[in-house]
Amino acid sequence: MTTSAQPNEHLVNHFTRKLECETDASDVHADQEAGRRFLLIDSRGDAAWNQARVVGATHLPTAQIAQRAPAEIPVDMPVVTYCWGPGCNGATRAALEFAKLGYRVKEMIGGFEYWAREGLPVENDHGRIPHATDPLTAPLDATTCDCT
Structure with a gap:
């Protein structure tokens, strides 16, 4: 007789909460x-913003969120934060500041580094910056990684 495994509620709850707080490039x-x-x-x-950024992003350094966000961003606007990359917790700190203000917020894991490495559009004040997709981080011949 075979028995089916039961869902581990602790893990189901953990990963559900994680997906509520995180997204990716x-x-x-x-x-x-x-x-x-x-x-x-x-x-x-x-300096980082001026060097390169995600096309369509808004610049709001973490230290300015508490002061500027309430006046500039409607509280019902969903927010996604990013910083340099997985070795930096700046996006986490920014997301925390938005959460304290009552915003629905997610952190973009991988940050700017993985956005750029996946070949997604980046720009600076002079326009778009052409760059190649890193074959170790994203499929070269597909639009998604099919990991959903």
């Missing part, structure tokens, strides 16, 4: 392309 780009309503926040400083 591919999903953010898909949401942009679909015209979904949200604001993508680059929480890095001026």
Whole structure:
């Protein structure tokens, strides 16, 4: 007789909560392309923003969120934060600041690094910056990784 495994409620709850708080570059780009309503926040400083950023992002450094967000961003606007990459917790800090203010917020895991490595559009003040997709981080001949 075989028995079926029962869901581990603790793990189901953990991963459900994680998906409520996190997204990734591919999903953010898909949401942009679909015209979904949200604001993508680059929480890095001026030098990083000026060097390159996600096309369509808004610059709001973490230290300025508490002061500027209530006046500039409607509280019912969903927010996604990003910083440099997985070795930086700046996006987490920015997401925390938005959460404290009552915003529905997610952190874009992988940050700007994985956005760029996946070949997604980046720009600076002079326009789009052409760059190649890193074959170790994204499929070269497909639009998604099919991991949904």
